[in-house]
Amino acid sequence: MARVSLDTLLRRSERNMGNGMNPIVKQSALEVIRRAYKEGIHVQISQGMRTYAEQNRLYAQGRTAPGSIVTNARGGQSNHNFGLAVDFFLTTWDGTKATWTVNDNWRRAAAIAKSLGFEWGGDWRSFKDYPHLEMTGGLSTAQLRAGSRPSLTDRTGTATPSPSSNGGNGSSPAPGGTELVKTAQRWANQYKEEASFRELDVDGLNGPLTMDALLRICQLFGKTAIDGIWGPRTKASVPEQSITDHQPGWTRLIQATLVCLGYNLNIDGIYGTNTRGAISAYQRSQGIGVDGIAGPETFEEFFKTA
Ligand SMILES: [Zn+2]
Known part of the structure; x- marks a missing residue:
């Protein structure tokens, strides 16, 4: 069985995160995938940005719509609504199937994420959310709804471009991208x-x-x-x-x-x-x-x- 390529995992994950992600959260999520891959663990992001409408549809699930309850957050109450959270799962060796068993590999992926500054939903006391990773910079969803945005620290070490040996305009990298x-x-x-x-x-x-x-x-x-x-x-x-x-x-x-x-x-x-x-x-x-x-x-x- 051929191993899924790192590029495939990154591509799918970037697509699933969608537009509007906080750049540092996005870059850090991609870095989790890269680092886990080096250890033979295949992380894929299933979701990132969610609009209020998408969040409300998810909230309805198990309440007014079929299915089981997956969230306690309505639109504007989830860090996904502000591009600050992602959900992950692991894939099989060939990358064709998702696995949701919270085993040692899953915990290792969460540990890598935490080393990059993520909070892991598996550490929560009341409602354990094992696929969930977020970076809020200490802001509450109420503050985020009111328009505040966190200033996050990029711990990936990948945002700075390698210096060109041959001139250019010397523009300095901005946080989370250049x-x-x-x-x-x-x-x-x-x-x-x-x-x-x-x-x-x-x-x-x-x-x-x-x-x-x-x-x-x-x-x-x-x-x-x-x-x-x-x-x-x-x-x-x-x-x-x-x-x-x-x-x-x-x-x-x-x-x-x-x-x-x-x-x-x-x-x-x-x-x-x-x-x-x-x-x-x-x-x-x-x-x-x-x-x-x-x-x-x-x-x-x-x-x-x-
Ligand atoms: Zn989540």
Whole structure:
């Protein structure tokens, strides 16, 4: 039985969390998945953000609607309504089935989450909520309803991009994400219809959905099938971009991708010495030929799945 890939777990989880998550909560939840995966534990997030209406529907379950009671919170009474909570479960080795048994692996996943600053519902005295993780920064739901928002600490150590050895604009990372990655996400979102992906949260986190959107834009530009899968046809559709010969659209795609990979670059469509330098540094880091020209081989490193 093949092991489910980390990327699959991250992708599904990011999708299930939905838009509107607090960036630090989201990044921390993804980090729980990464760390657990290293220990052979497969964590997946089933839910994150819930609107008041969704919460009210859930509250009705077991009361005025069929099913058993799953929550005591109405709309506005759950930390899920403010993007500050997630629910998780474990999957089987191949990732095809959810398991809900609260065993040692489950407790280990909760311990990892707690080390990143989450409160675990399994520690609650009155109503044990084993799948539930939240970060409230000490605020009550009443305070959250009134508009207060917590200032949370990112303990993942992943929000800071690796410094580029080759120039850039020196923008400093914002908590929970970077302004440059937000710029890349805003740039990508203008292609969401044509490249058929769901609008990205502009949260500055370079997660798998952002990379998926960039790959789809690559396929759009290359006029090949837009399926979000890197393969020989997509590779064949990628032209070479260099200082002497480049197009603004492709260059912006290259710059946005490099930004999401941690490089400090402006997304300005100009393939200058900064972009060439970043491409060379990236090529060196990937162990492919270093020529400062972004072509099919370099794109393959960007988008292939391990
Ligand atoms: Zn929950």
